[in-house]
Each structure stands twice: as structure tokens, then as C-alpha cells.
Amino acid sequence: MGREDFQRRLAEAVRELHDQVDPPHTLQRMVEITPEFFDSCDFVGVSLIEPDRIRTPAATNELLRQLDDSQFELEQGPCYEAIRNDPVVIIGDLATDSRWPIWGRAMVLELGVRASLSFRLFTRHDRSWGALNLYSRTPHAFSEVDVQHGQVVAAMCAVALAKAINDHQLATALESRTVIGQAMGMLMERYGLDEHAAFAAMRRISSQDNRKLRDLAAQIVSDRDTPIAPAPDPA
Incomplete structure (x- = not known):
């Protein structure tokens, strides 16, 4: 996606997310909007930090939601890592990456996912809401430009989510x-x-x-x- 197209779509997405009536609708729209910013994004999941756990309330499909949730039971995976340590986590090929073997093997076998890109969702450095997770069936699908675009998209999603949650509360x-x-x-x-x-x-x-x-x-x-x-x- 070129710079002008990215900026135009970003402006549209900001307005779309702002128009959502509550956190569930905001999360669902985030899942629907995010792939539009990337050339090869097949699945999206959003994980949230709750008082007693981390869970994935919104995802492209139910199987992905379950597999995302399993990261927090296993305490391994890019989403778990993005929330706990590194705010941006990229995996070129899950079939060969050795960092999270149990979760990675399940993603490859059950969804055909090969590459992933996870971003921490935060509005302040001391206030994280969760993580935005992108998945592709294509190995090494995400470029450095995708990482840059993803950081902007994640920031937009974090602000929209924080507003929706605060308004709802x-x-x-x-x-x-x-x-x-x-x-x-x-x-x-x-x-x-x-x-x-x-x-x-x-x-x-x-x-x-x-x-x-x-x-x-x-x-x-x-x-x-x-x-x-x-x-x-x-x-």
C-alpha cells in the first residue's frame, strides 16, 4: 500500500472506529479493518488484558481466537511476548521458528499460518490494553514497511479501544x-x-x-x- 493510500485509509478508519457504539463493536471493526492496510494479512486477532487473565475476545474466526488464547495458557507466543516484553514481535516463518514450538506448530497445522506480526496496544507506556495480532499464510509476508504501518494502525486501534472502554465504563x-x-x-x-x-x-x-x-x-x-x-x- 502506497503512502497516499495508507493515509487516506487511515483517516477513514479513524472515523469508522470512532463511530462504534461500544467495546465489542470497536473490537470487531478493528479485526475487519486491519487487513486492509497490508498486502498479505489473512487473519487478525485482538487480545485484551483483564484483571485476572489475558484473552482474545475478537478474531477473524473462532479457531484463531482459541489458538490466540492458548498463548496465555502456554505462556508462549508472539502476542504474549508483545504484551509482556517487546512491543513489536515479528515471525518470518512459524514452520522454522524455534521460540514457541507448541503454539507455532498448532498455528501451522490448524490454520496454515506461517508468518505473524504482533503489536502491543497502549496509550501510555505504563498502560497497555492488550495486543493486535496479524497472521499470514505466506512465509516472510510482512516487510519493514508493514511493521511501520502496523505501529501506526496499532496506535490508532489502542486510542479507539481506550475511548470505547472508558466511554462504556x-x-x-x-x-x-x-x-x-x-x-x-x-x-x-x-x-x-x-x-x-x-x-x-x-x-x-x-x-x-x-x-x-x-x-x-x-x-x-x-x-x-x-x-x-x-x-x-x-x-
Whole structure:
């Protein structure tokens, strides 16, 4: 892809990713858009760092998603390496590369993948979101220009993903605060409680039932009832 074509497509991709409504749609569009920047990219996967694991929620197909996920169980593979150590990892031929033999052999045998290119997704050097992984059935498919283009594409994807996740978390927090406020209002009216006592009652019920406070609040608002009558607030 020439420089002008790359710049034009990059501008279009920025707008397309910005228009996605939530993180899952953003991830799926990243998977669809990425191959358009490379001459020989057959598969794409996006792996995310979660609080207790790393997983691949979006990929070209289910088998690739499973094989990408297996890197984190085996603790070997270019995506795992990109997240943990080197922000850019290139493999010319998985059939001969000896760094990750178990995972590499599976990729060759099950998907016919021979070359790969992985980029860490980060918006700050101390804040990584995961990795963008490109795969090709052609040995030595990715050139130095592909590496340069890929770094730009990965930066674009990281910013779009961070925005989608932050927007989603903010919307979820606002939604949770709204529904909790509605449930508290119902308790205050029904039982003659003040705001502090209503919230304390909800926290007690939430703890007793081992349920999230937001889920309890949503049930109160939906059913217009409380699972357990709130205990009186101690004097």
C-alpha cells in the first residue's frame, strides 16, 4: 500500500472506529479493518488484558481466537511476548521458528499460518490494553514497511479501544448511579428512611445475598419490591 493510500485509509478508519457504539463493536471493526492496510494479512486477532487473565475476545474466526488464547495458557507466543516484553514481535516463518514450538506448530497445522506480526496496544507506556495480532499464510509476508504501518494502525486501534472502554465504563457508572438512586428513593418512601439508612439497607441486603449493589437496585426498581425488608437504622 502506497503512502497516499495508507493515509487516506487511515483517516477513514479513524472515523469508522470512532463511530462504534461500544467495546465489542470497536473490537470487531478493528479485526475487519486491519487487513486492509497490508498486502498479505489473512487473519487478525485482538487480545485484551483483564484483571485476572489475558484473552482474545475478537478474531477473524473462532479457531484463531482459541489458538490466540492458548498463548496465555502456554505462556508462549508472539502476542504474549508483545504484551509482556517487546512491543513489536515479528515471525518470518512459524514452520522454522524455534521460540514457541507448541503454539507455532498448532498455528501451522490448524490454520496454515506461517508468518505473524504482533503489536502491543497502549496509550501510555505504563498502560497497555492488550495486543493486535496479524497472521499470514505466506512465509516472510510482512516487510519493514508493514511493521511501520502496523505501529501506526496499532496506535490508532489502542486510542479507539481506550475511548470505547472508558466511554462504556462511564455510561455504566452513570446508569448504575441512576438505578441505585431510584431504588433508594423507593425505599425511602416505602419505609420512611432517610438517604443514609436507605443506602445502608441496600448494602446489607447486597452483602447477605452476595449480589452486586447495582443488580439489587435494578431488581427493586423492576419488581417495585425489596427482597428483604430493611432493618431499622440504629440510633
